[in-house]
């Protein structure tokens with residue numbers, strides 16, 4: 596059996612086009628278009644490439660963006676001051692601080708300092724609490740994008756067995772909550788799970804976010820399952836590869852995301868959507 600490829604590039608393009616149309620409509624009404632502020636600290640090449648992608652996507656949708664580049668040795672207090680300024684700035688709707696930050700900066704303190712209504716990443720503790728309480732909130736971009744990709748297959752989430760491998764705050768936990776909200780029966784697996792292969796084989800929907808290249812192999816996939824590979828790992832020769840052995844798993848799965856071209860582009864598209872929503876929330 597050969598699975599269908601879930602085309603994250605195509606789905607993300609349609610999301611960005613829809614954001615672009617809604618922004619054009621705002622502009623036609625003479626209203627202010629959304630503005631996303633992206634802060635990058637230091638010169639980590641992967642972070643630089645992610646930030647470039649975000650600014651490019653903002654340009655595509657017609658929203659304004661501000662790129663704030665700070666040196667790697669910037670003090671925590673200076674970074675907090677920059678964020679405080681953006682919090683106060685009525686022209687800014689979304690603030691994104693590219694992670695990871697240098698070791699001398701307390702990441703949680705920085706996230707906590709972003710105004711909740713401008714937290715388009717959905718990482719602020721109040722947004723996290725709201726997500727788990729089922730209240731309106733900014734939904735973290737990668738998990739939100741994953742649900743969109745599953746929906747694009749037409750496979751019903753309701754009543755399905757979903758297994759999420761990985762329990763990070765930015766991917767595993769929120770995606771499990773979103774699947775639960777859609778009435779899947781959710782299992783969260785992690786590095787201490789016993790017999791991971793058997794757990795994974797139960798999954799109608801298998802989401803893998805471990806950062807372990809190729810760890811999910813064909814024998815761990817239920818025939819016909821939807822497999823979402825969140826992993827972005829760089830091989831020794833510079834290629835990007837996922838957490839799922841694509842060659843093998845695609846022989847068994849019903850649907851599967853490639854890496855690159857799966858979840859990655861969706862994360863950026865959802866950031867655009869969240870920024871537009873933050874703007875619209877202001878009326």
Ligand code: NDP
Pocket residue numbers: 737760761762763764765766767784785786787791804805806807810825826827828858859862
């Ligand atoms: P973390 O390192 O924060 O978490 C990894 C999780 O995987 C942990 O919960 C860990 O378990 C679990 N894990 C590790 N090894 C195993 C194993 N052998 N068996 C079972 N579970 C295991 O990673 P992130 O969630 O931040 O990221 C995961 C991957 O997704 C990375 O490759 C990252 O680059 C990518 N990513 C991609 C994004 C995108 O836009 N496409 C966005 C964010 C991340 P335990 O808790 O027990 O240690």
